[in-house]
Amino acid sequence: MLTDHEAFLKRVMNALNEADYDEYEALLTEDYVEEYPQSGEVIRGPKNSRAIRERYPGGPLVNVDTSSARVAANEARWVRTPTFTFVRAEGTGNKGTAALKTRYPDGSIWWVVVVYERRGERMARATFFFAPTFEAPEWRKPFTERRDTTAAS
Amino acid sequence: MQTDHTAIITRLVRVLNEHDYDLWETLVTEDYFEEYPQSGELIRGPKNVRASVENYPGGISKDALDLADARVTATESKWVRTPTFTFVRVEGRGNVGTAAFKGRYPDGTTWWIILLYELRGDRLAKATAFFAPLFEAPEWRKPYVDSTSART
Numbered sequence: 544m545l546t547d548h549e550a551f552l553k554r555v556m557n558a559l560n561e562a563d564y565d566e567y568e569a570l571l572t573e574d575y576v577e578e579y580p581q582s583g584e585v586i587r588g589p590k591n592s593r594a595i596r597e598r599y600p601g602g603p604l605v606n607v608d609t610s611s612a613r614v615a616a617n618e619a620r621w622v623r624t625p626t627f628t629f630v631r632a633e634g635t636g637n638k639g640t641a642a643l644k645t646r647y648p649d650g651s652i653w654w655v656v657v658v659y660e661r662r663g664e665r666m667a668r669a670t671f672f673f674a675p676t677f678e679a680p681e682w683r684k685p686f687t688e689r690r691d692t693t694a695a696s
Numbered sequence: 697m698q699t700d701h702t703a704i705i706t707r708l709v710r711v712l713n714e715h716d717y718d719l720w721e722t723l724v725t726e727d728y729f730e731e732y733p734q735s736g737e738l739i740r741g742p743k744n745v746r747a748s749v750e751n752y753p754g755g756i757s758k759d760a761l762d763l764a765d766a767r768v769t770a771t772e773s774k775w776v777r778t779p780t781f782t783f784v785r786v787e788g789r790g791n792v793g794t795a796a797f798k799g800r801y802p803d804g805t806t807w808w809i810i811l812l813y814e815l816r817g818d819r820l821a822k823a824t825a826f827f828a829p830l831f832e833a834p835e836w837r838k839p840y841v842d843s844t845s846a847r848t
Contacts, residue, residue, distance in 0.1 A: 579833075580765070580796070580808055581808055581828050581829065581830050581831050582830070582831050582832060582833040583833065584833045584837065584841045585841065585842040586840055586841055586842060587842045591840035591841070591842075592840075594839075594840045595837050595840050598836065600834075600836055638769050640769070640794040640812055642733070642812065642824070642826065654733055654734055654826055656810050656812075656826050656828070658767070658769055658794055658796065658810075670767070670796075672796065672808055672810050672826060672828040673828055673831075674734050674810070674826040674827055674828040675734065675829075676734045676735070677734050677735050677827075678735060679732075679735040679736065679737045680753075682751060682753055683737065683739075683748050683751075685747075686739055686744040686745070686747050686748045686751075687737040687738060687739050687744070687748070688737070688738040688739075688740065689736050689737060689738070690731075690736035690737075690738060
């Protein structure tokens with residue numbers, strides 16, 4: 544049976560955007576593990592995953608921008624974005640990668656890249672990377688085109 | 697025929713580490729392009745991508761890309777063994793994958809580089825790159841964190 548990664552991820556993001564943490568917990572397996580390779584942090588279990596979102600300094604993160612999200616998974620299509628058009632990815636697996644933008648309480652905008660694994664209809668494992676927006680450097684301009692990083696979709 | 701994503705990505709990284717850009721150009725398609733969503737940059741064609749690597753201010757040192765902790769997940773490959781993940785097989789057929797590895801920049805900083813890529817045959821056709829710096833685990837999160845041993 545095909546699983547719809549895009550619909551599933553939107554459900555997760557909507558739960559976070561609406562601060563509906565009971566729903567968020569229900570979308571995670573009981574042995575869910577989350578890790579941040581940039582800092583070495585490993586967060587085990589839905590309760591801890593929920594706590595770090597509820598207690599984020601400055602307020603809960605409720606600005607996950609699903610309009611610019613990309614989903615690459617072996618059973619899903621890419622979401623349409625300003626830079627990528629639809630690209631079908633096929634398969635029968637349970638792994639995927641999602642990239643989305645979020646706005647932090649200090650106003651900064653970061654890309655969040657999540658490499659995840661599902662079990663059934665729940666998230667079982669996720670590796671997060673946090674990448675800040677930055678100005679394109681002058682030296683690279685001869686080789687590049689530019690796109691608006693603030694555009695939502 | 698199965699595509700070995702890990703072998704393809706490992707080869708690309710090794711070629712970049714060896715500064716063998718002529719060989720690198722043969723490993724990507726003629727219409728290859730890279731994009732950097734963080735800055736909005738889009739680099740079209742192997743020549744421009746190569747130039748952006750060769751002209752990096754300060755020069756990129758050999759072996760700047762570290763595969764020791766690399767992860768590759770794709771529709772036909774396995775995860776690379778890492779300190780925190782064990783092997784997990786990914787089944788299926790496809791040409792899209794994700795690779796994450798560390799890169800050391802001329803200023804001495806280390807960043808994770810995450811590539812969402814697309815293959816055509818055995819060549820890289822498209823890549824979206826994200827650059828994520830290392831950071832210290834914040835104090836407020838420590839009560840909920842199992843360990844901080846994964847950082848390398």
